[in-house]
Amino acid sequence: MDSVSVIGMTSIVIAGMTIAIGSIAPALGQGKAVAQALASIAQQPDEANTISRTLxxxxxxxxxxxxxxxVVSMILLFANPFWNLITG
Amino acid sequence: MDSVSVIGMTSIVIAGMTIAIGSIAPALGQGKAVAQALASIAQQPDEANTISRTLxxxxxxxxxxxxxxxVVSMILLFANPFWNLITG
Amino acid sequence: MDSVSVIGMTSIVIAGMTIAIGSIAPALGQGKAVAQALASIAQQPDEANTISRTLxxxxxxxxxxxxxxxVVSMILLFANPFWNLITG
Amino acid sequence: MDSVSVIGMTSIVIAGMTIAIGSIAPALGQGKAVAQALASIAQQPDEANTISRTLxxxxxxxxxxxxxxxVVSMILLFANPFWNLITG
Amino acid sequence: MDSVSVIGMTSIVIAGMTIAIGSIAPALGQGKAVAQALASIAQQPDEANTISRTLxxxxxxxxxxxxxxxVVSMILLFANPFWNLITG
Amino acid sequence: MDSVSVIGMTSIVIAGMTIAIGSIAPALGQGKAVAQALASIAQQPDEANTISRTLxxxxxxxxxxxxxxxVVSMILLFANPFWNLITG
Amino acid sequence: MDSVSVIGMTSIVIAGMTIAIGSIAPALGQGKAVAQALASIAQQPDEANTISRTLxxxxxxxxxxxxxxxVVSMILLFANPFWNLITG
Amino acid sequence: MDSVSVIGMTSIVIAGMTIAIGSIAPALGQGKAVAQALASIAQQPDEANTISRTLxxxxxxxxxxxxxxxVVSMILLFANPFWNLITG
Amino acid sequence: MDSVSVIGMTSIVIAGMTIAIGSIAPALGQGKAVAQALASIAQQPDEANTISRTLxxxxxxxxxxxxxxxVVSMILLFANPFWNLITG
Amino acid sequence: MDSVSVIGMTSIVIAGMTIAIGSIAPALGQGKAVAQALASIAQQPDEANTISRTLxxxxxxxxxxxxxxxVVSMILLFANPFWNLITG
Amino acid sequence: MDSVSVIGMTSIVIAGMTIAIGSIAPALGQGKAVAQALASIAQQPDEANTISRTLxxxxxxxxxxxxxxxVVSMILLFANPFWNLITG
Amino acid sequence: MDSVSVIGMTSIVIAGMTIAIGSIAPALGQGKAVAQALASIAQQPDEANTISRTLxxxxxxxxxxxxxxxVVSMILLFANPFWNLITG
Amino acid sequence: MDSVSVIGMTSIVIAGMTIAIGSIAPALGQGKAVAQALASIAQQPDEANTISRTLxxxxxxxxxxxxxxxVVSMILLFANPFWNLITG
Amino acid sequence: MDSVSVIGMTSIVIAGMTIAIGSIAPALGQGKAVAQALASIAQQPDEANTISRTLxxxxxxxxxxxxxxxVVSMILLFANPFWNLITG
Structure with missing residues (x-):
């Protein structure tokens, strides 16, 4: 494979995998935080405002x-310094 | 394999895998949040509105x-800058 | 392998794997949400309507x-831009 | 390997793996939901109808x-567009 | 390897693996449901009929x-369209 | 490797692995169900008959x-259609 | 490698792995059932007979x-149809 | 590699791995059963005999x-039918 | 592959993977901390200020x-000493 | 590689791995049993003798x-039938 | 690949992976410690100072x-003794 | 690679891996036992002697x-029968 | 690859991976110990000094x-006996 | 690769990996023991001396x-019998 194929293929793979892997933990963490927020509101309705703000x-x-x-994924797709240098 | 095959194959693989892997955590996180919301409503029915809104x-x-x-998956399928440059 | 084999093989693999992997988390998340809904109804039968609606x-x-x-799986099987270009 | 072998082999593999992997999570999720439904009925027998319906x-x-x-598995076995094109 | 070996080997592998992997989750899910059913009967013997029916x-x-x-496993062993075409 | 080796080797591997993997989940599921049945009998001895029957x-x-x-394992060892065709 | 090596090697590997993997889940399941039986006897000594029988x-x-x-492991070691045909 | 090396190497590998993997689950299961037995004796000392016997x-x-x-491991080391045939 | 391809490909892969893997644990840890903060506020509303500050x-x-x-990811993309030396 | 290297290398690998893997589960199981024994003694000091004996x-x-x-590890190092035959 | 490529590629990979893997456990451990600190403050507000200091x-x-x-990651990027020797 | 390299390399790898893997479970099991011993002493200080002895x-x-x-690791490093025979 | 590349590459990889993998467990273990220390202080403020010292x-x-x-990582980077011998 | 490279590379890899893997379980086990010791002191301050000594x-x-x-890691780096023999 020549350089163009290699750099192009790698950029596509990493652009996708970075956002795919990178979205796992935030989604799980947010799910946990939201779930706890709902439990806290049910337990202490008077503090709903403070809870929402902290959430x-x-x-x-x-x-x-x-x-x-x-951001890294977008840089690899549309502002990739390696691709620009090779195809420039 | 020539460049067209490599770039095409990679784009297909990553377009599918990005959305497949990327949908795992949101679905689990949302399931957790929804489950907790239902438990909170059962526990504190009077706050159903606040709970729903926060949910x-x-x-x-x-x-x-x-x-x-x-979005990354769709970009790879229909607006792929690497594919456009190679097949252009 | 020539381009047709590569692109075809990849499309089949990803079409199947995308929906296979992508169905894991929603099914687990829905199972969790449904299970909690049933527990909530048993605990607070009077709120069955609110619980069902939120569920x-x-x-x-x-x-x-x-x-x-x-959607991505169907696009890869029946509206695959890479396959159309190569076999066009 | 020629194209016929590659496409055929891939279709068989993915047809089986898609349904095999795809059946894991629904079976687990359903098992969880059914188990909770039984617990809820035991706890609140009067709501058995509502619980069954929601279940x-x-x-x-x-x-x-x-x-x-x-569906994807059956399409790959009996209505495979890639196989039809190559063996057509 | 020629096409007959490839298609035959693949069909055997997938026929076995599909049912092997596919039997994991149902067995676990059923075990969970049965276990909960037994617990529910012990807790609420009067509802044994409703519990059994739902179970x-x-x-x-x-x-x-x-x-x-x-079904997919049996199709691959005894009604395999790819095998029939190649050995036909 | 010739076809006989490939098909024979594959059949042996899959015959063993199918039953090996396929016995994991049933054994675990049955262990769980039996354990719960014993707990239920200890908790509600009067319902031992109902519990045993459901178990x-x-x-x-x-x-x-x-x-x-x-069944799939035995078919692969003693009624293997692919082996019969190749060695027939 | 010739056919004799391939079939022999595969038979040895699978004979060992089948029983090795296949013994994991039963041992764990039995351990769980025995542990629960002991707990049940300690909790309800009068039902020791019923518990033992169910166990x-x-x-x-x-x-x-x-x-x-x-059984599959022994068949592969001492009544292997593929080995018999090749060395017959 | 010739047949003697292949069969010998495979026999060694599987003889060791079979007993290594096969000892994992029994040790864990026995540990669980023993631990529960000790807990049961502490809870119900009068039933120590019944508990010990069941254990x-x-x-x-x-x-x-x-x-x-x-047994399978020893057969592979000292009564290996494949090794006997090849070195016979 | 020549040096430019190798260094470029590696830089892209690691730039993406570093931030992707490196974001898993912080997101999970922050989710846990936020969830606990919400629970603490619900339990002890008078200490909301101290809790927020510590959070x-x-x-x-x-x-x-x-x-x-x-930082490492950005260095690899825009201030990569290896790339500069090779393409300099 | 010649037979001596292959058989020697394999024997070393398996001799080490068998005892390494085979020591995982017993150590964990014993740790669990010892921990429970200590808990039981703390709970029921009068039965320390019975508990110790069962432990x-x-x-x-x-x-x-x-x-x-x-045993298998020592056999492979010092009484290896395959090694003896080849170097004999 | 020549030495420059190999050493450069390896340095990049390890520089990124070291910090990526090495940040997993500290983030999780800190998340756990912070969460517990918040719970402790909510439980014992009078000891907030001692808790904060220990935290x-x-x-x-x-x-x-x-x-x-x-530190290791930065050494590999900017003070790499192997790279200096080879490119020196 | 010649026999000396192969046997030497293998001995080093296995000598290290055997003790590395083999130390995982004992350390965990001992940690568990020690932790439980401390909990038991806190719960029943009068039995500290019995608990220590059993621990x-x-x-x-x-x-x-x-x-x-x-032991196996040391044998492989300093009393390796295979190494002695080859370098003898 | 020549010896310099191999030894250099390996040293870099292991220097980084040793500290990366080796920092996982201490960080988790310290996080657990710190979290428990905070809980203990909240529960028993009078013993804060003893707890801190033990912590x-x-x-x-x-x-x-x-x-x-x-230490091993630094030895590999700056006092590597293998590298010194080869590049000496 | 010649023997020097192979033996050197292997020694470096195993020296690092042995201590890296071998430090996982002790750190976790110690963390668990320390955490429990702190909890025990908080629960039973009068026994702090006994607890500390046992810890x-x-x-x-x-x-x-x-x-x-x-020890094994240091032997491989500075007193490696295989390396000494080959470079002797």
Missing amino acids: FVGLAMIESTAIYCF | FVGLAMIESTAIYCF | FVGLAMIESTAIYCF | FVGLAMIESTAIYCF | FVGLAMIESTAIYCF | FVGLAMIESTAIYCF | FVGLAMIESTAIYCF | FVGLAMIESTAIYCF | FVGLAMIESTAIYCF | FVGLAMIESTAIYCF | FVGLAMIESTAIYCF | FVGLAMIESTAIYCF | FVGLAMIESTAIYCF | FVGLAMIESTAIYCF
């Missing part, structure tokens, strides 16, 4: 790791 | 990681 | 990830 | 993912 | 996924 | 998946 | 899957 | 699967 | 390991 | 599977 | 293993 | 499996 | 296994 | 398996 901050923190992966 | 926001956050994967 | 919305959200996989 | 709707939803896999 | 319906649903696998 | 029906259902595997 | 029936059922594997 | 019967049943593996 | 310090500590991985 | 019988049974593996 | 010491100890990995 | 006997039994592995 | 001794013991790995 | 004996026993691995 959203937490979800944003967790989402950030998924977004790191999405 | 839907949470499901949307979790769904977002599945959608990232679906 | 069905949740099942639909979870089913959506299985459907993403089924 | 059957849930089992049907879970079964649907197994059926997606069975 | 049998559930076992039949779970058994269905094992039967899908057995 | 035996359940064990037979679970055993059925092991028997599917044993 | 032995259950152990026999579980042992049966180990015996299926042992 | 020893159970240990013998579980040990039997380890012994099947040991 | 945010903890999240920052956990996020730091994800950031180590992101 | 030692159980440890001996569990140790037996480790000893099977050690 | 921070513990987090630093856990972080140290992540830092060992980061 | 040390149990630790010695568990350590024995690690020592089997260490 | 720090325990953390040092656990850290020691991580340090063994770090 | 340290237990930690030493567990550490011993890590030290076996470290």
Whole structure:
């Protein structure tokens, strides 16, 4: 295989796998946090506002790791420095 | 194998695997959140509205990681920059 | 192997594996949600309607990830852009 | 190996593996749902009808993912577009 | 290897593996359901009839996924379209 | 390797592996059901007959998946259509 | 490798692996059943006879899957149809 | 590699692996049964005799699967029909 | 493959995999911490401030390991010393 | 590789792996049994003698599977029939 | 591949994998410690200072293993003795 | 590779792996036993002597499996019969 | 590949993997110990000093296994006897 | 590869992997023992001395398996009989 095939193939594989693997843990972590938030609201309805606010901050923190992966995936698809150099 | 085969084969593999792997965690996370929501409603029926609203926001956050994967999968099938360059 | 074999073989493999792997988590998630719904009804029979309604919305959200996989699988079998280009 | 062998071999492998892997999660999910339904009936016999009805709707939803896999398996065995094109 | 060996070997492998893998989850799921049924009868002997009836319906649903696998296994051994075409 | 070696080797491998893998889940499932039956008898001795009867029906259902595997294993050893055709 | 080596090697491998893998689940299942039986006797000493009888029936059922594997293993070592045909 | 090497190597590998793998589950199962027996004696000292007797019967049943593996291992080392035929 | 392909391919693979694997544990750990924070607030609303402050310090500590991985990933994509030397 | 290398290499590998793998389960099982014995003594100090006696019988049974593996390992190192025949 | 490619490729792979794998356990361990700290504060608010101080010491100890990995990763990227010798 | 390399390489690999793998289970089992001993002493301080004595006997039994592995490892490094014969 | 490449490549791989794998268990074990320490302080504030002292001794013991790995890693990078001999 | 490369490479790999794998279980086991010791002190502060003494004996026993691995690792790096013979 020549360089174009190798770099292209690798970029596709990694672009997909990065977001696929990278979405596993955030989804599980968010599911856990949301589930606990619902249990907490049922237990202490008067604190629903505080719970919601803390939940959203937490979800944003967790989402950030998924977004790191999405950014790398997009860079590999549309702003790939290795591909640009080889096909340039 | 020539470049067309390699890039085509890789795109198909990754398009399928990205959405397949990427759907595991969201489905599990949503299942957990929904299950807890049902338990919370049974425990505190008066807060059903608050619980439902928080649940839907949470499901949307979790769904977002599945959608990232679906987007990458569709890009690989129908707007693949590597394929376009090679077959262009 | 020539391109036709490679692309055809890959499409078959991924069409099957995408739906096979993609159906694992939704089925487990739905099983969890349904089991909890039954437990909630047994615990709070008066809220059976609210529980059922929330359950069905949740099942639909979870089913959506299985459907993403089924869509990709069908595209690979019957509307495969790579196969069309090579055998066109 | 020539194309006929490759496509045939792949179709057999995937037809079997799709239904084999695809039947794991639905069977486990259904087992969980049925087990919980029995526990709920034992706990709240008066709601046996509501529980049964919800159980059957849930089992049907879970079964649907197994059926997606069975459909793909049957398509690969008896209506395989790649095989038809190559042996046509 | 020629086509006859390849197709034959593959059919044997998949016929066995499909039923072997496909029998894992139904057996586990049924074991869980039966175990819970026994616990429920011990807890609520008066509902033994309702529990038995629900159990049998559930076992039949779970058994269905094992039967899908057995059907595919038998098709591959005795009504294999690929084998028939090649050895025809 | 010639066809006889390939088909023979494959048949031996799959005959053994099918029953080996296929016996895992039934044995675990039956162990779980038997264990629960013993616990139920200890808890509710007056219902020992009902529990035993339900247990035996359940064990037979679970055993059925092991028997599917044993049947396929015996077919591969003593009534193998592929072996018969090649050595016929 | 010639046919004799291949068939002989495969028979040895599978004869050993079948009983090795096939003994995992029965041993675990029996361990679970015995452990529960001991717990039940400690909890309800008056029912020791009923518990023992049910235990032995259950152990026999579980042992049966180990015996299926042992039978296949012995057939491969001492009554192997493929070996007999090739060395006949 | 010639036949002698292949058959000899395979026999050694399987003789060791059969007993190694085959000893995992019995040891775990016996550990569980012994642990439960100790707990039962502590809970119900008056039934120590019944518990011990049931324990020893159970240990013998579980040990039997380890012994099947040991028998196959010894056959492969000292009464190996394939080795005898080739080196005979 | 020449050096450019090898180094380029490796850099892409590792850039993606580092952030993908490296995001698993932080997301899970943060999910656990957030879930516990919500439970603690529901249990002790008066300490919501202390809990939030400790939570945010903890999240920052956990996020730091994800950031180590992101830094390495960015270095490999945009400041790769091996790539610079080879393509320089 | 010639026969001496193959048989020697295989014997070393299996001699080590048999005892390495074969020591996993007995150590875990014994750890479980010892832990439970300590808990039982703490709970029922008057039965320390009965508990110790049952514990030692159980440890001996569990140790037996480790000893099977050690025996096979020593046979392969110092009384290896295959090695003797080839180097004889 | 020549030495430059091999050493370069290996350094990249290991630099990334070391920090990726090495960040898994610290993140999980820190998540566990933080979660428990929050639970302890909710349970014993008066000891918040002692708990925080112990938590921070513990987090630093856990972080140290992540830092060992980061150090090795940086050495491989920017102070690699093997690379320096070969490209020197 | 010649015989010396093969036998030497294999001996090194197995000498290390035997003790590495063989130390996993004893360490875990001992950790469990020690943890339970500490819990038992806290629960029943008057029996500290009996508990310690039983603990040390149990630790010695568990350590024995690690020592089997260490013995095999030392034999392979310093009294290796295969190495002696080949380099003799 | 020549010796320099092989030894260099191997040293890099093992230097990184040793510390990466070797940091998993200490981080988890320390996380567990710290979490329990926090729970113990919350439960028994008066013993905070004894608990802290025992915790720090325990953390040092656990850290020691991580340090063994770090030492081996540094030896391989900067005092590698094999590399010195080959490049000497 | 010549003998020097093979033996050197193998020694490096196993020296690192032995201590890396061999440190997993001791660290986990020690973490468990330390955690339980802290819980026991919190529960029974008067027995802190007995608990500490038993803990340290237990930690030493567990550490011993890590030290076996470290010894083998050092032997392979600095007193390797195979390396000495080949490079002697």
